[in-house]
Amino acid sequence: MESFYYFCNFVEITMEQRRNIAILGSTGSIGRQTLDIVSEYPTLFRPWLLTAHRSADLLIRQALEHRPAHVVIADEGCYEPVRDALADLPIAVHAGSATIAQLVTAPEVHTVVTAMVGYSGLESTIAAIGAGKDIALANKETLVVAGELITHMLAQSASHLYPVDSEHGAFYQCLMGERKQDVSKLILTASGGPFRTTPCERLATVKASDALKHPNWAMGAKITIDSATMMNKGFEMLEAKWLFGVEHERIEIVVHPQSIVHSMVEFVDGSVKAQLGLPDMHLPIRYALGLPTGRLATADRRMTIDDYALLTFERPDCEKFPLLTLAYTAAERGGNAACAMNAANEVAVAAFLRDEIGFLDIHRTVAATMQAITHIDNPTYDDLVDTNAEARQQAEHHIGHKF
Ligand code: MG
Numbered sequence: 001m002e003s004f005y006y007f008c009n010f011v012e013i014t015m016e017q018r019r020n021i022a023i024l025g026s027t028g029s030i031g032r033q034t035l036d037i038v039s040e041y042p043t044l045f046r047p048w049l050l051t052a053h054r055s056a057d058l059l060i061r062q063a064l065e066h067r068p069a070h071v072v073i074a075d076e077g078c079y080e081p082v083r084d085a086l087a088d089l090p091i092a093v094h095a096g097s098a099t100i101a102q103l104v105t106a107p108e109v110h111t112v113v114t115a116m117v118g119y120s121g122l123e124s125t126i127a128a129i130g131a132g133k134d135i136a137l138a139n140k141e142t143l144v145v146a147g148e149l150i151t152h153m154l155a156q157s158a159s160h161l162y163p164v165d166s167e168h169g170a171f172y173q174c175l176m177g178e179r180k181q182d183v184s185k186l187i188l189t190a191s192g193g194p195f196r197t198t199p200c201e202r203l204a205t206v207k208a209s210d211a212l213k214h215p216n217w218a219m220g221a222k223i224t225i226d227s228a229t230m231m232n233k234g235f236e237m238l239e240a241k242w243l244f245g246v247e248h249e250r251i252e253i254v255v256h257p258q259s260i261v262h263s264m265v266e267f268v269d270g271s272v273k274a275q276l277g278l279p280d281m282h283l284p285i286r287y288a289l290g291l292p293t294g295r296l297a298t299a300d301r302r303m304t305i306d307d308y309a310l311l312t313f314e315r316p317d318c319e320k321f322p323l324l325t326l327a328y329t330a331a332e333r334g335g336n337a338a339c340a341m342n343a344a345n346e347v348a349v350a351a352f353l354r355d356e357i358g359f360l361d362i363h364r365t366v367a368a369t370m371q372a373i374t375h376i377d378n379p380t381y382d383d384l385v386d387t388n389a390e391a392r393q394q395a396e397h398h399i400g401h402k403f
Contacts, residue, residue, distance in 0.1 A: 018046045021034075024051045026051060027058040027062065029281070050066070053120075113289075114138055116139055117139075117141075122145055134162065144338050144341075150242065168243055170189075174265040175244065183246065186244065188236055191214075191227070192230075196255065203360055207359075215257070233316070248328055327341070336383060343388045345362070
């Protein structure tokens, strides 16, 4: 790995032509906020492709407003209403997730924003990297599941990966222009989620509706539960490891309930750089879409002294949130371990959201699945597909028998 500058410094380039943006998962929280940014700069960006899993009504409304060239509804059962609603417009309507992986490779596409949920983001991200597209990565599970494979592919591709996650956008900004050997550790901040101050014994009986009340960030259901269990921070540790080539032992998680410091980097001379901002995903999305050209000016609300009058930091409670420790275990084991962890977590979170299992059963399911899975040291893409399927089965089995 290169030991010099992390990223080339910003060069003065103007965007001479509008960039066509493919937004995968446009009806989700990040997708909707990405559309806000894309419409804030109509001379810079054009939404070329919008995709949704099965939110047909919202996809139709977005297509009518933003007029992309293509839309895809992944769930084929929802195809007809979308096709009919857009029949008179010059918008091609497709169905099925395989189409998404094809469309992202189209010559018209400049940047792919991966904002779909979970493992489903992997196939099209790999296709986009294969075609040399720039990626604004919001789907952190992609790097959790296949970090090694993606890193290897990126090294051989013209693609650049720009993080949309606020913490990784912060690392990116703190590392800009620094030498790799000067970094001593990454300090990943966590809000602590809705249960930061909830006593351990209460956690056995909390419901999905309690977990969905995040104190700072408005996000989709899956990531809000991941934030409540702190699995999200474990994922982000793995995401940082792959994005910045820093081993997991040098990534420290710190709870910062105000979510104003988006993350920090400590250097070998003891200096610490932090990036601050309001807890609003429009900021990191705007930063990622501005790369590599520069920052996109906005009239949005600024942080004021009242927003940062009190900033506090504390150590995470790994006994209360055992998924944090499991994420480090997955990083230590490497291979397909994090893929299995992610699959089990997706199954368990879905069951928790349906009120079928308790909050603490989420980490129990993940731990049991990680124990049961066959370890593969250097998994290929097909191995990861198999691991994902096997881990899902194991997790379902565990849930069916234990809870
Ligand atoms: Mg984040």
